[in-house]
Amino acid sequence: MPDGPVLEASELTKIFRLPRTAANPLRQQTLRAVDGVSMQLFAGATAALVGQSGSGKSTLVRLLSQLEHPTSGTIRINGEEVSASWGRSYRRYTEQVQIVLQDPYASLNPGFRVGRSVRRPLEIHKVHKTRAEREAAVRQLLEQVKLTPPEFYASKFPHELSGGQRQRVAIARSLAVNPKVLLADEPVSMLDVSVKVEILRVLNECRENLGLALLYVTHDIASARWCADTISVMYAGQIVESGPAEEVTQRARHPYTQLLIRSTPDPASGQPANGAKPEDGVTQGSAPETVGCRFRANCPSAMAKCAADEPPVVPLSAGQWVRCWLYAPENGPPAG
Numbered sequence: 001m002p003d004g005p006v007l008e009a010s011e012l013t014k015i016f017r018l019p020r021t022a023a024n025p026l027r028q029q030t031l032r033a034v035d036g037v038s039m040q041l042f043a044g045a046t047a048a049l050v051g052q053s054g055s056g057k058s059t060l061v062r063l064l065s066q067l068e069h070p071t072s073g074t075i076r077i078n079g080e081e082v083s084a085s086w087g088r089s090y091r092r093y094t095e096q097v098q099i100v101l102q103d104p105y106a107s108l109n110p111g112f113r114v115g116r117s118v119r120r121p122l123e124i125h126k127v128h129k130t131r132a133e134r135e136a137a138v139r140q141l142l143e144q145v146k147l148t149p150p151e152f153y154a155s156k157f158p159h160e161l162s163g164g165q166r167q168r169v170a171i172a173r174s175l176a177v178n179p180k181v182l183l184a185d186e187p188v189s190m191l192d193v194s195v196k197v198e199i200l201r202v203l204n205e206c207r208e209n210l211g212l213a214l215l216y217v218t219h220d221i222a223s224a225r226w227c228a229d230t231i232s233v234m235y236a237g238q239i240v241e242s243g244p245a246e247e248v249t250q251r252a253r254h255p256y257t258q259l260l261i262r263s264t265p266d267p268a269s270g271q272p273a274n275g276a277k278p279e280d281g282v283t284q285g286s287a288p289e290t291v292g293c294r295f296r297a298n299c300p301s302a303m304a305k306c307a308a309d310e311p312p313v314v315p316l317s318a319g320q321w322v323r324c325w326l327y328a329p330e331n332g333p334p335a336g
């Protein structure tokens, strides 16, 4: 299947049981952290997953990496459904699908020198036969993420490096076992602005050189536009809009996507464009609506039927789609 997706998620759902509260000890509360999400990742392409904190991005990444089991839905890799969560096929899966997390400090062993951190997956997965081959591979991996000269960085401990350098080490380590898919969960959120761009460049180069399918998870839609081919916008566990990055950012249709774009800070002033504040219309952490549209309480265009029925998925042109009643055929042709 050369042209098919490398990784394909169909209708993934994850329901968490929440602890019983003192106020309500008998009722089991649940949370649909990921609700019917479908997604395709292609070799050599970057897909961005954009949404505010708590929208379910990390849970989706954990499902895609098999760190967590979905309540329902399927994952396919190279067209084959993933079933085992142990044994050889599971190990093969974890080789092919690697993660880079937000905080490299937390994901690197502070007692290991960089060389050892990068070498370990090569040893565990028995990628090479000899020690010399492994050492050469470590050098090449460090060069790939621009930590040069590699011998210099291989001898450092994580605390001797900057945040950006640590994230490069984490990326090098994730590439050690020659993965096909890289899931980067807010990889630059903790870094300074100038370093963010460098790390995104490194990820982009690795994707290009190695033909990786890259999932770039972020709350910053501006950075997604800059580095991704496609953007999916997540709100309260659901993808509400998806399509080519240029379409989604230039012709955003979903009121939530429009809000994200309006509240993106202007790089020059640091102030949101049009004076909108990031939290405008978004009640962080509030329980989303469970009947009808989940965004309706915060939506400036909400209509009666948004409260009554789940919004339909409406296909637009150029591969873009939106989950919103405003664009339903009975409301007339999509605007724009």
Ligand code: ADP
Pocket: 016, 017, 018, 031, 033, 051, 052, 053, 054, 055, 056, 057, 058, 059, 060
């Ligand atoms: P994001 O990465 O977009 O910030 P998360 O996937 O981390 O969002 O979280 C989505 C929602 O699921 C949040 O409300 C979070 O509190 C909840 N959640 C995440 N993990 C668990 C868990 N293990 N048990 C219960 N709730 C969880």
Ligand code: MG
Pocket: 057, 058, 059, 185, 186
């Ligand atoms: Mg997260």
